[in-house]
Amino acid sequence: MGALVVVSAPVVAKTLLELRGAGTENCERVVLWLGARSGNYVNVSEAFVPLQEAEEDYFWIPQRGMSELLSHLHQNRLMTAAQVHSHPGHAFHSEADDRWAIVRHEGALSLVVPFFGLSTTEETFTGDAAVFQLSKGNRWLEVPPESVHRRYRIE
Numbered sequence: 022m023g024a025l026v027v028v029s030a031p032v033v034a035k036t037l038l039e040l041r042g043a044g045t046e047n048c049e050r051v052v053l054w055l056g057a058r059s060g061n062y063v064n065v066s067e068a069f070v071p072l073q074e075a076e077e078d079y080f081w082i083p084q085r086g087m088s089e090l091l092s093h094l095h096q097n098r099l100m101t102a103a104q105v106h107s108h109p110g111h112a113f114h115s116e117a118d119d120r121w122a123i124v125r126h127e128g129a130l131s132l133v134v135p136f137f138g139l140s141t142t143e144e145t146f147t148g149d150a151a152v153f154q155l156s157k158g159n160r161w162l163e164v165p166p167e168s169v170h171r172r173y174r175i176e
């Protein structure tokens with residue numbers, strides 16, 4: 022099932038700031054939650070914004086963005102705990118999201134925030150964001166709302 026991802030309110034706040042900033046320009050954005058594993062937890066220490074190209078309904082990370090991410094992870098001994106991206110409308114995992122997901126390990130989390138995050142706050146984040154998890158069979162499955170707290174927690 023994967024470790025419980027623990028993220029602080031300031032990291033969520035920074036994530037929302039990024040999503041909303043792009044959203045006011047009608048663009049999606051992806052933010053990565055980087056952290057370190059400790060036992061059954063991954064403690065997120067950073068909201069990382071990779072170099073990316075984005076439009077209203079997609080985002081894409083060029084090779085240079087991926088290289089920068091990998092060297093940043095390596096230098097700081099971090100892993101990508103989850104990816105978070107915004108959608109112009111409802112939160113779901115599109116075919117492109119399935120195909121281009123940056124996090125690929127079993128149990129990886131992908132969060133989708135609806136309406137560019139424009140109406141989401143740190144308090145409503147958990148209720149607004151849809152959570153998807155990569156299964157053993159390499160498929161992104163939506164985590165039912167009642168189980169979300171077992172995948173990540175804001176503190």
Ligand SMILES: [Zn+2]
Nearest residue numbers: 108114115118
């Ligand atoms: Zn998407």
